Amino acid sequence: DQQVKQNSPSLSVQEGRISILNCDYTNSMFDYFLWYKKYPAEGPTFLISISSIKDKNEDGRFTVFLNKSAKHLSLHIVPSQPGDSAVYFCAAISGTYKYIFGTGTRLKVLA
């Protein structure tokens, strides 16, 4: 039972354009969401997070949007850079601080 889903396994975007990574969840009790970036053979790096009481959080080139009614969140990267090429995981938390990770989306930014 995959409670957090990233339905796009991969995404290619031209450098300078916007990258939009999507994440859907099924558990309405999740109250905190995070995005991580991961390079091969490395641990995930925290990017940005959002509480369920907000619908948007912005940090530099990264913006996370949360639509609670649709149980959907997205990560926008603008402008995309070749160094952004990595696998992106969304994660959700419900109370116990235990993360539920999505399956990941591999982003490739083309120069």
Place this chain on the structure above:
Amino acid sequence: GAVVSQHPSRVICKSGTSVKIECRSLDFQATTMFWYRQFPKKSLMLMATSNEGSKATYEQGVEKDKFLINHASLTLSTLTVTSAHPEDSSFYICSARGGAAEETQYFGPGTRLLVL
């Protein structure tokens, strides 16, 4: 800040031996540490949650006698893979929580285990 280290980064061992992986929070005290396993092209799978000074809580399907976790201090947790077999070969990643923003987990760089 919020740096987590893991050692070793890579280990190759013979089947039947035990391997210990260390996870350290370098600049904060980690009240809780987590151990994950990642299979190729798959998501991170939580194996267990450990709180300093208490027994680890294992996820369903994870053998506690095979994957021994010790969280002896607020900056160190260890995962010991006992009597390792080739199917234990994987990428093991720890994370730690307990910094200023407690919802956020900070991940170590991971340990690649290859059991021959």
